[in-house]
Amino acid sequence: MRIATYNVNGVNGRLPVLLRWLEETKPDVVCLQELKAPQEKFPEQALLDAGYNAIWQGQKSWNGVAILARDMEIKETRRGLPGEEEDEHSRYIEAFINGVVIGCLYLPNGNPAPGPKLEYKLRWLSRLNAHAAELLKFGLPVVLTGDYNVIPTDFDVYKPERWVDDALFRPEVRAAFHEIIAQGWTDAIRKLYPEEKIYTFWDYFRNAYGRDAGLRIDHFLLSPNLVDRLKQAGVDRHVRGWEKSSDHGPVWIELT
DNA sequence: ATGTCCTCTCTTAGAGGA
Numbered sequence: 001m002r003i004a005t006y007n008v009n010g011v012n013g014r015l016p017v018l019l020r021w022l023e024e025t026k027p028d029v030v031c032l033q034e035l036k037a038p039q040e041k042f043p044e045q046a047l048l049d050a051g052y053n054a055i056w057q058g059q060k061s062w063n064g065v066a067i068l069a070r071d072m073e074i075k076e077t078r079r080g081l082p083g084e085e086e087d088e089h090s091r092y093i094e095a096f097i098n099g100v101v102i103g104c105l106y107l108p109n110g111n112p113a114p115g116p117k118l119e120y121k122l123r124w125l126s127r128l129n130a131h132a133a134e135l136l137k138f139g140l141p142v143v144l145t146g147d148y149n150v151i152p153t154d155f156d157v158y159k160p161e162r163w164v165d166d167a168l169f170r171p172e173v174r175a176a177f178h179e180i181i182a183q184g185w186t187d188a189i190r191k192l193y194p195e196e197k198i199y200t201f202w203d204y205f206r207n208a209y210g211r212d213a214g215l216r217i218d219h220f221l222l223s224p225n226l227v228d229r230l231k232q233a234g235v236d237r238h239v240r241g242w243e244k245s246s247d248h249g250p251v252w253i254e255l256t
Numbered sequence: 257a258t259g260t261c262c263t264c265t266c267t268t269a270g271a272g273g274a
Contacts, residue, residue: 010263204274205260
């Protein structure tokens with residue numbers, strides 16, 4: 001089973017690129033972030049025509065997450081992360097598909113930092129920590145994937161010294177991310193490629209993609225019972241070079 | 257500060273977010 005995550009940066013503006021990539025790589029499950037579309041403007045029919053069922057949580061202008069699946073039933077288990085009733089951002093959707101719980105998340109960016117946006121990001125990480133722990137208790141296979149907006153280590157950014165004060169790289173943000181990992185989750189990309197420079201995001205500014213000035217911020221966290229089923233993983237980085245591309249590239253794993 | 261791209265609106269230019 002191939003599971004992919006892709007921050008599309010506007011699902012309607014990105015539709016030709018998204019459909020081209022789906023046709024090219026045919027993932028079984030796809031988690032999308034940054035739909036930037038209200039609930040009623042999600043391109044459901046175009047995705048059905050491409051062979052994908054979908055569930056989604058839209059929002060006007062910002063955020064928005066979706067899960068797509070090809071030839072498999074999507075049993076939605078949750079939308080929205082527990083722990084803050086007044087949080088109206090569409091940033092989490094979860095489903096049970098083919099025996100695996102799949103959480104699709106879009107973590108807050110947190111900039112400018114310090115400030116209220118960073119505080120919201122840290123609260124969100126704390127809520128994710130609590131929910132991740134709950135998920136592990138059930139003993140089911142779980143994949144938590146999406147745009148974490150967290151650069152885990154110095155090795156995951158082209159020039160760490162430039163990012164020290166950024167909300168994607170600040171010590172308290174990384175610490176919160178590593179606290180979640182410490183529950184027993186496995187960072188799938190790093191598990192298979194511990195030594196390789198791997199990026200998932202290249203800014204639109206300053207020819208970042210051309211210079212390979214990237215960040216690794218889109219992650220797959222696997223529950224312990226999935227680690228032996230992890231066979232392959234990668235970044236479809238060529239997609240970032242397409243016309244009208246998102247600033248993220250699609251990332252994927254292959255489970256037996 | 258700037259660079260770029262997306263979406264929305266007091267819309268075809270500017271603001272906000274990333």
